[in-house]
Amino acid sequence: MQAFYGYKDGSGEWFIVIDSDRCDGCGRCVEACPADALEVAEDQFDPLSEKPVVRVKEEERKKIRYTCAPCRPGYGETPPPCVVVCKTRAISHTESWRQSYVKK
C-alpha cells in the first residue's frame, strides 16, 4: 500500500511516498532523518493489520517541503539519507521535487 504524505499547492507537489508492503518497520530511516520527521507506528490505513510501518509525523506533513529542504531532494545530487539507508526501497520523494532552477 502506497501512502503519499505531503501536499500540493500553487507552488508544486511535495509528497513522500511510503510503500507499506515493502516497509518492514526497521526504523533506519527514522534514525537517519536529520529533521526527525519520521516515526514507526501501527499502519493507520489498514486497521486490521498488526505490522508497524514508517510514516511522516503529523506535524511535518503539511510543511514537508520545508522539512525535507536541507537534504535537497530533487536537486540531482545524492539521494536524501532516508532513501539511502532503506534496504527495501520503501521510501522515496515524488518526481515533482525535481528542481530545474539555476545551479552553480
Added chain:
Amino acid sequence: MAEETKKEYWRWPESIWVNPGIDWEKGTIITAGVDVGSVSSQAVVLVDGELYAFSNTRTGSDSPDSARKALSIAVDETGLTVDNIDYCIGTGYGRVNVPMAQRTITEIACHARGANFMYGPEVRTVMDMGGQDCKAINCDDKGKVLNFMMNDKCAAGTGRGMEVFADLIRVPVWEIGPRSFQVKKEPPTISSTCVVFAKSEVVGLLEKGVPENDIMAAYCAAMAHRIMELLNRLGVHEKFVITGGIAKNEGVVKRLEKELGIKTADKIWYKHSYKDYPFDTQIAGALGAALFAGAMVSKGKVKSARKK
C-alpha cells in the same frame, strides 16, 4: 460576531434517517461510526451489519458536542442509546474528539470501506472531498486501501474553497452546480490555483461584468482540474466514485468526469434490498467506521463496550 444571523451559503442541508424495517432490540451486534468533519458530522448505526440509522448534521464549534449530537440525532426516538452500542469508532478531522468512541481510524480507510459497501465491490477509486481536505484512494474489492493521496494543507480543491467562493458571490452552494451549466459556452477557467488569489480574480471578473453563471462555471472547472491532477498522480480506475459533500455539486462532478474521460458510478446502493433507502454520499466515512467496528467485534479482536 454576527455569524449566526449571517446567511450561510455553503451548508448542505442536514438529513436524518432510521430504517423502518429493523428492530434494534432484536439485533446481536450493534456498532456505530461517527465522522466529525470540519463542516459537517455524520453518524451511522449498523445492526448486524445492516444500515439502521444515519444523520448528517453541522459540526458546531465544539467537536465532542458535535459528535454526541450527530449520534443522538440519528437514533432519536428509537430508544437506542450509546450504552446499547457494542463498539463505536470515531473518524474524520475531529476524530480525537468523539468521546463515546472506543478507538479512531483515519477517514481514508473508512471512506474506502464505506464506498465499497455503498457502491459495491467493483469500486477501485474513491475521491472524497470534505470541508478541509481532498483525498484520492485506490482500493480493492473488499474496500482495503491500496494507495492514497490526501491534500489537507491547501484550501484549493477542498470544500472550503467552494465555500469561500459561494460566500463571495452570495449564491448557496447547492445552486452553484446547476447554474454553472446555464452558460452559452464554457468560459476559460479561473487561472489562480490559490483560493485567496482566485478571490481577487473573481472580483476582477465581476467588475468586468462577466455573468455570474459564467464565473461559477469557471470556478467549478478550476476545481475539477485540481482534483483531476491529484487523481491522475495516483491513477484512476473504474468503478470511480465520489463521496463527501462535493459529490452533490454537479458543476464540479460533470466537469471532472469530462476531464478524466471516466464517469462516476451511479449513486445507487449496491445492495438491492436498499434501493429505497436514501443515498447520502456524505455518510461514507461514518459507515466505513461502523463497518470496521462490526468486523472487529465479530472477529473477537475487541471486547464489546455495551452496557445494556
Added chain:
Amino acid sequence: MIVAGIDVGGKNVHVVILKDGARAAQGASATGIQKAQAAERLYEETLRKAGLKREEVGCVVATGSAGKRVAFADACIADAAADARGVNRLVPSARTVIDVGAEEGRAIKISPHGKILDFAINEKCAAGTGTFVEAMAIALEMSVEEMAAISLKSSTSIPMNAQCAVFGESEVVSLIHQNIEKQDIAKAVHDAIAGRIASVARIVGLEKDIVIIGGMAKNEGFIDSLRKEIAMDIPDDPDFVGALGAAEAAAKGLLEEKVAVKVVGQEIVEGGEAS
C-alpha cells in the same frame, strides 16, 4: 544617462528613475485591477517629480508579476534578476536575498557580482506572502500595521497549525473564540509566516550577508519574528529594490547597447550569462 525601472507587483507599483547612476526620483502606488494604467500613471507622476520628460529617458525596464503589461518598457526582466541587481548595488557584500511581496516569497543566492546562483520560490500560494498577513489582519479586524505593532507586545508563542491563508483565517477566528489575546494571535501569525520564509531561505543556504527586501520587510512584526531565525540587513526603502534593480538593468542595457530597439515584453532571465 537617464533610465527607469518599473516593478508592477501584485499589490503595488514602484518606479525608480536614475540619473547618471543616482536616484533622481521614485514613486509608489497601488496596482489595482487596471495594472497597465496604474504603471503608466505612476511613471508619469514620477517623471514629473524628477522634473524630466519621457523623451529624456534612455531606457525603461519593467519587472514584477505584471511587468509584461508595461507597454512602454523596452524590456522586462524576471523578479529574481531585478532583486539580485538591486541588492548587489546597495549591499555589495550580500550573498543571500530574501524578497517577500504580496504574491510571492523568494530566496536568491547571489555571487559577489550579483549573478544568480540558486533560488527557491514560494509562488501561487498566499501562505508565504504578504497576502497571508493581510488576510489574518482582516480576521483580527485591524490593519496590517496595527497587527504588527501589537504583535511586538506579546511574549507568548502559540503555534499556528494551518499552513494555508484560508485555513489560517478559520484558525484565527477559532483562537479569538477561545479568548486568546489578540496580541498573542498577532505574534503567532508573524511567527508562522516568518517560519515559512526562513524555510524557503534555508533551501538556498543562508550565506552571509543576508538582505531582505520587498513590502514585507517593512512589517516590524514579521521582521521581529524572522530575526529570531535569521540575522539580516534591511536596506532603506526595501520595497523599491526591485524597481531599482530593473533601473540598473536598464543602465547596463544602454551601456552595452543590448537594448538598441524597443523590444516590448522581451524577457531577459539572468543567470548563466557572463557578468
